[in-house]
Amino acid sequence: MAIEVRIPTILRTFTGGAKSVEGSGDTLDALIADLDAQHAGLRDRLVDDAGLRRFINVYLNDEDVRFLGGLSAPVKDGDTVTVLPAVAGGMR
Amino acid sequence: MLTISRALIDQVIAHARADHPDEACGVIAGPAGSDRPERFVAMTNAERSPTFYRFDSMEQLRVWREMDDRDEEPVVIYHSHTATEAYPSRTDISYAMEPSAHYLLVSTRKPDETEVRSFTIVDGVVTEEQVQLAGGGVE
Numbered sequence: 001m002a003i004e005v006r007i008p009t010i011l012r013t014f015t016g017g018a019k020s021v022e023g024s025g026d027t028l029d030a031l032i033a034d035l036d037a038q039h040a041g042l043r044d045r046l047v048d049d050a051g052l053r054r055f056i057n058v059y060l061n062d063e064d065v066r067f068l069g070g071l072s073a074p075v076k077d078g079d080t081v082t083v084l085p086a087v088a089g090g091m092r
Numbered sequence: 093m094l095t096i097s098r099a100l101i102d103q104v105i106a107h108a109r110a111d112h113p114d115e116a117c118g119v120i121a122g123p124a125g126s127d128r129p130e131r132f133v134a135m136t137n138a139e140r141s142p143t144f145y146r147f148d149s150m151e152q153l154r155v156w157r158e159m160d161d162r163d164e165e166p167v168v169i170y171h172s173h174t175a176t177e178a179y180p181s182r183t184d185i186s187y188a189m190e191p192s193a194h195y196l197l198v199s200t201r202k203p204d205e206t207e208v209r210s211f212t213i214v215d216g217v218v219t220e221e222q223v224q225l226a227g228g229g230v231e
Protein backbone atom coordinates (compact mmCIF):
# COMPACT_ATOMS: atom_id res chain seq x y z
CA MET A 1 0.00 0.00 0.00
CA ALA A 2 1.47 3.35 -0.93
CA ILE A 3 0.18 6.84 -0.38
CA GLU A 4 2.28 9.68 -1.77
CA VAL A 5 2.80 12.58 0.61
CA ARG A 6 4.15 15.83 -0.84
CA ILE A 7 6.34 17.68 1.62
CA PRO A 8 6.81 21.47 1.67
CA THR A 9 10.31 22.97 1.65
CA ILE A 10 10.32 23.82 5.32
CA LEU A 11 9.64 20.20 6.38
CA ARG A 12 12.18 18.56 4.08
CA THR A 13 14.76 18.62 6.87
CA PHE A 14 12.77 15.71 8.31
CA THR A 15 12.79 13.74 5.06
CA GLY A 16 16.44 14.13 4.11
CA GLY A 17 15.51 16.71 1.51
CA ALA A 18 12.87 14.59 -0.21
CA LYS A 19 9.93 16.53 -1.73
CA SER A 20 7.76 13.46 -1.70
CA VAL A 21 7.65 10.42 0.58
CA GLU A 22 5.44 7.35 0.83
CA GLY A 23 3.46 5.97 3.72
CA SER A 24 0.55 3.75 4.57
CA GLY A 25 -2.48 3.81 6.80
CA ASP A 26 -6.27 3.71 6.71
CA THR A 27 -6.73 7.21 8.05
CA LEU A 28 -4.75 10.41 7.86
CA ASP A 29 -3.87 9.94 11.54
CA ALA A 30 -2.45 6.45 10.86
CA LEU A 31 -0.61 7.71 7.79
CA ILE A 32 1.02 10.53 9.77
CA ALA A 33 2.03 8.05 12.49
CA ASP A 34 3.60 5.87 9.81
CA LEU A 35 5.47 8.84 8.33
CA ASP A 36 6.70 9.81 11.79
CA ALA A 37 8.09 6.30 12.27
CA GLN A 38 10.11 6.77 9.07
CA HIS A 39 10.91 10.48 9.56
CA ALA A 40 11.12 11.19 13.28
CA GLY A 41 9.69 14.50 14.39
CA LEU A 42 7.47 15.08 11.37
CA ARG A 43 4.21 14.38 13.22
CA ASP A 44 4.84 17.07 15.80
CA ARG A 45 5.02 19.69 13.03
CA LEU A 46 1.62 18.63 11.71
CA VAL A 47 -0.40 17.71 14.79
CA ASP A 48 -0.99 19.21 18.23
CA ASP A 49 -3.30 18.31 21.14
CA ALA A 50 -6.33 19.58 19.27
CA GLY A 51 -5.66 17.72 16.01
CA LEU A 52 -4.12 19.01 12.80
CA ARG A 53 -2.25 22.24 13.45
CA ARG A 54 -4.32 25.26 12.50
CA PHE A 55 -1.82 26.86 10.18
CA ILE A 56 -0.80 23.78 8.25
CA ASN A 57 -3.00 22.98 5.24
CA VAL A 58 -3.32 19.29 4.46
CA TYR A 59 -5.05 18.19 1.28
CA LEU A 60 -6.23 14.73 0.29
CA ASN A 61 -6.11 14.63 -3.49
CA ASP A 62 -7.92 17.86 -4.37
CA GLU A 63 -9.68 18.60 -1.11
CA ASP A 64 -8.78 20.27 2.16
CA VAL A 65 -8.97 17.56 4.84
CA ARG A 66 -10.71 20.01 7.19
CA PHE A 67 -13.83 19.12 5.20
CA LEU A 68 -13.14 15.38 5.18
CA GLY A 69 -12.89 14.77 8.92
CA GLY A 70 -9.39 16.03 9.61
CA LEU A 71 -7.19 13.37 11.16
CA SER A 72 -9.94 10.77 10.88
CA ALA A 73 -10.24 11.24 7.11
CA PRO A 74 -9.98 7.84 5.41
CA VAL A 75 -7.08 7.41 3.01
CA LYS A 76 -6.39 4.60 0.56
CA ASP A 77 -3.77 3.24 -1.77
CA GLY A 78 -3.12 5.62 -4.66
CA ASP A 79 -4.21 8.75 -2.79
CA THR A 80 -1.95 11.79 -2.71
CA VAL A 81 -1.66 13.91 0.41
CA THR A 82 -0.18 17.40 0.05
CA VAL A 83 1.09 19.47 2.98
CA LEU A 84 1.39 23.25 2.64
CA PRO A 85 2.04 25.57 5.57
CA ALA A 86 -0.55 28.34 5.48
CA VAL A 87 0.71 31.68 4.26
CA ALA A 88 -0.55 34.11 6.87
CA GLY A 89 0.34 37.01 9.08
CA GLY A 90 -0.99 40.28 10.33
CA MET A 91 -0.55 43.62 11.89
CA ARG A 92 0.66 42.47 15.27
CA MET B 93 18.63 42.25 -2.05
CA LEU B 94 15.39 41.95 -3.93
CA THR B 95 15.66 42.78 -7.63
CA ILE B 96 12.26 43.47 -9.09
CA SER B 97 10.70 45.46 -11.92
CA ARG B 98 8.91 48.75 -11.30
CA ALA B 99 5.86 47.26 -13.02
CA LEU B 100 5.61 44.44 -10.46
CA ILE B 101 6.03 46.86 -7.53
CA ASP B 102 3.24 48.96 -9.04
CA GLN B 103 0.97 45.90 -9.25
CA VAL B 104 1.62 45.13 -5.58
CA ILE B 105 0.89 48.72 -4.56
CA ALA B 106 -2.27 48.83 -6.67
CA HIS B 107 -3.54 45.64 -5.03
CA ALA B 108 -2.78 46.98 -1.55
CA ARG B 109 -4.58 50.26 -2.28
CA ALA B 110 -7.56 48.48 -3.80
CA ASP B 111 -8.06 46.27 -0.72
CA HIS B 112 -7.34 48.94 1.89
CA PRO B 113 -8.37 48.90 4.74
CA ASP B 114 -8.22 45.10 4.53
CA GLU B 115 -4.78 43.57 4.24
CA ALA B 116 -3.90 42.51 0.69
CA CYS B 117 -1.69 39.52 -0.02
CA GLY B 118 -0.16 37.57 -2.85
CA VAL B 119 2.79 35.93 -4.47
CA ILE B 120 5.22 36.78 -7.26
CA ALA B 121 6.41 33.55 -8.83
CA GLY B 122 9.70 33.09 -10.65
CA PRO B 123 11.78 30.27 -12.12
CA ALA B 124 12.91 27.87 -9.38
CA GLY B 125 16.37 28.78 -8.13
CA SER B 126 16.56 32.01 -10.14
CA ASP B 127 15.59 34.49 -7.39
CA ARG B 128 13.81 36.47 -10.17
CA PRO B 129 10.25 37.56 -9.44
CA GLU B 130 8.34 37.47 -12.71
CA ARG B 131 4.71 36.44 -12.43
CA PHE B 132 2.33 38.42 -10.22
CA VAL B 133 -0.43 36.41 -8.53
CA ALA B 134 -2.82 38.34 -6.30
CA MET B 135 -4.33 36.04 -3.67
CA THR B 136 -7.61 36.31 -1.81
CA ASN B 137 -7.22 37.22 1.85
CA ALA B 138 -9.51 34.57 3.32
CA GLU B 139 -9.64 36.54 6.58
CA ARG B 140 -10.75 39.76 4.83
CA SER B 141 -9.46 41.63 7.81
CA PRO B 142 -7.68 44.91 8.44
CA THR B 143 -5.39 43.19 10.89
CA PHE B 144 -4.79 39.68 9.56
CA TYR B 145 -4.29 37.86 6.29
CA ARG B 146 -4.30 34.26 5.25
CA PHE B 147 -4.21 32.77 1.76
CA ASP B 148 -7.41 30.88 0.94
CA SER B 149 -6.40 27.24 1.31
CA MET B 150 -7.79 25.93 -2.00
CA GLU B 151 -6.42 28.91 -3.92
CA GLN B 152 -3.04 28.25 -2.34
CA LEU B 153 -3.15 24.62 -3.46
CA ARG B 154 -4.02 25.67 -7.00
CA VAL B 155 -1.28 28.31 -7.16
CA TRP B 156 1.37 26.08 -5.58
CA ARG B 157 0.54 23.25 -7.99
CA GLU B 158 0.68 25.69 -10.89
CA MET B 159 4.12 26.89 -9.78
CA ASP B 160 5.25 23.29 -9.48
CA ASP B 161 4.01 22.48 -12.99
CA ARG B 162 5.84 25.55 -14.34
CA ASP B 163 9.01 24.79 -12.36
CA GLU B 164 8.57 28.01 -10.39
CA GLU B 165 8.71 28.92 -6.75
CA PRO B 166 7.27 31.78 -4.67
CA VAL B 167 10.13 34.29 -5.01
CA VAL B 168 8.17 37.07 -3.32
CA ILE B 169 5.36 36.79 -0.78
CA TYR B 170 3.75 40.18 -0.29
CA HIS B 171 1.14 41.61 2.02
CA SER B 172 0.06 45.00 3.25
CA HIS B 173 -0.28 46.61 6.64
CA THR B 174 -3.06 49.14 6.66
CA ALA B 175 -2.43 50.97 9.93
CA THR B 176 1.13 50.14 10.85
CA GLU B 177 4.57 50.36 9.30
CA ALA B 178 5.84 48.11 6.54
CA TYR B 179 7.79 45.90 8.93
CA PRO B 180 7.13 42.22 9.79
CA SER B 181 4.99 41.86 12.89
CA ARG B 182 5.31 39.07 15.44
CA THR B 183 2.64 37.04 13.64
CA ASP B 184 4.29 37.68 10.26
CA ILE B 185 7.50 36.25 11.66
CA SER B 186 5.91 33.26 13.38
CA TYR B 187 4.01 32.22 10.25
CA ALA B 188 6.84 32.74 7.74
CA MET B 189 7.44 29.27 6.29
CA GLU B 190 9.18 29.89 2.97
CA PRO B 191 12.86 30.30 3.83
CA SER B 192 13.93 31.37 0.33
CA ALA B 193 11.18 33.91 -0.23
CA HIS B 194 11.50 37.67 -0.08
CA TYR B 195 8.77 38.98 2.22
CA LEU B 196 7.61 42.24 0.68
CA LEU B 197 5.70 44.50 3.03
CA VAL B 198 3.64 47.44 1.89
CA SER B 199 2.01 49.97 4.21
CA THR B 200 -1.08 51.87 3.13
CA ARG B 201 -1.46 53.73 6.42
CA LYS B 202 -0.88 57.07 4.70
CA PRO B 203 -3.25 57.98 1.87
CA ASP B 204 -0.68 59.74 -0.31
CA GLU B 205 2.40 57.64 0.29
CA THR B 206 2.98 53.88 0.18
CA GLU B 207 5.92 52.40 2.06
CA VAL B 208 7.52 49.37 0.39
CA ARG B 209 10.18 47.34 2.19
CA SER B 210 11.55 43.84 1.74
CA PHE B 211 12.84 41.28 4.21
CA THR B 212 14.06 37.73 4.53
CA ILE B 213 12.63 35.78 7.46
CA VAL B 214 14.58 32.62 8.27
CA ASP B 215 14.25 30.68 11.54
CA GLY B 216 12.50 33.65 13.10
CA VAL B 217 15.23 36.11 12.14
CA VAL B 218 14.19 39.17 10.13
CA THR B 219 16.75 40.80 7.88
CA GLU B 220 15.81 43.88 5.89
CA GLU B 221 17.12 44.03 2.36
CA GLN B 222 17.38 46.64 -0.34
CA VAL B 223 14.74 46.72 -3.08
CA GLN B 224 16.61 47.16 -6.34
CA LEU B 225 14.45 48.12 -9.28
CA ALA B 226 15.44 46.10 -12.35
CA GLY B 227 16.64 48.48 -15.00
CA GLY B 228 18.18 50.86 -12.47
CA GLY B 229 17.04 52.86 -9.49
CA VAL B 230 16.63 51.96 -5.85
CA GLU B 231 13.31 52.03 -3.99
